[in-house]
Amino acid sequence: MDLLLDVGNTRLKWGLRDGDRWLGQGAVLLSALDGFADVLAGLGPVRRMLGANVAGATVGGRLGAMLAECGLEAEWIRPQAEGFGVRNAYLDPARLGADRWAALVGARALHGRAALVVTSGTATTADLLDGAGVFQGGVILPGLDLMRMSLARDTAQLPFADGRFETTPRRTADAIVTGCLHAQVGAIERMFRLVAAEDGALCLLNGGAAGSLAPHLECPLRLVENLVLEGLAHMRQEL
Numbered sequence: 001m002d003l004l005l006d007v008g009n010t011r012l013k014w015g016l017r018d019g020d021r022w023l024g025q026g027a028v029l030l031s032a033l034d035g036f037a038d039v040l041a042g043l044g045p046v047r048r049m050l051g052a053n054v055a056g057a058t059v060g061g062r063l064g065a066m067l068a069e070c071g072l073e074a075e076w077i078r079p080q081a082e083g084f085g086v087r088n089a090y091l092d093p094a095r096l097g098a099d100r101w102a103a104l105v106g107a108r109a110l111h112g113r114a115a116l117v118v119t120s121g122t123a124t125t126a127d128l129l130d131g132a133g134v135f136q137g138g139v140i141l142p143g144l145d146l147m148r149m150s151l152a153r154d155t156a157q158l159p160f161a162d163g164r165f166e167t168t169p170r171r172t173a174d175a176i177v178t179g180c181l182h183a184q185v186g187a188i189e190r191m192f193r194l195v196a197a198e199d200g201a202l203c204l205l206n207g208g209a210a211g212s213l214a215p216h217l218e219c220p221l222r223l224v225e226n227l228v229l230e231g232l233a234h235m236r237q238e239l
Ligand SMILES: Nc1ncnc2c1ncn2[C@@H]1O[C@H](COP(=O)(O)OP(=O)(O)O)[C@@H](O)[C@H]1O
Pocket: 007, 008, 009, 010, 011, 012, 120, 121, 122, 123, 143, 144, 145, 146, 207, 208, 209
């Protein structure tokens, strides 16, 4: 069994992989990271750990120590210029987030044709993967909750809104939630236009806020559980 880790800025997502199937998946908030030791203790025998960490060296170090307690070495992937059927056209390929790289590899393994790879977590990223497997570039914007939080933090009169989507919002809370959803969905749909003409083009949507965005997206869409873990599972067969 292999343990795969997707360490984002809000949550650690883990998956336990045996051959080509998942034995389990779960998530732990970074604000309660110590609790991951209990998850590790309950997993049973793990052969290796492969992870993508964008939460920084301190979090990486704490995880490394927890894994060492279980006799495991932490193997963190780095974005590559080319590998696993994907070419990374970032000007400096090493600067691409490790999670975005893994998600692109996962997307390619899953779909094999042109895709817009969207991960909506702390940040939202929308990455263009063309039909030949070239990552042409992508955008980063604050995630849905981060947008809502920034309004509450930096204005006198706006709350951390728990409103709902309305075509013509007439309450502050609905205006905020609807505005932030429009910003997310609008960015995604604009990016999708760039691949829409390619054969079989699909928006692959994942991340903690994916369920909130999906009902509003007007493009060919597939909701997927976690593309980073899928990518890591694919990579581990070759690494
Ligand atoms: N129980 C939850 N706790 C925290 N965030 C949640 C929860 N449920 C949904 N979310 C949403 O998921 C986002 C985190 O998603 P995730 O994909 O784990 O992000 P990241 O990879 O950046 O850590 C939050 O910003 C929030 O919008």
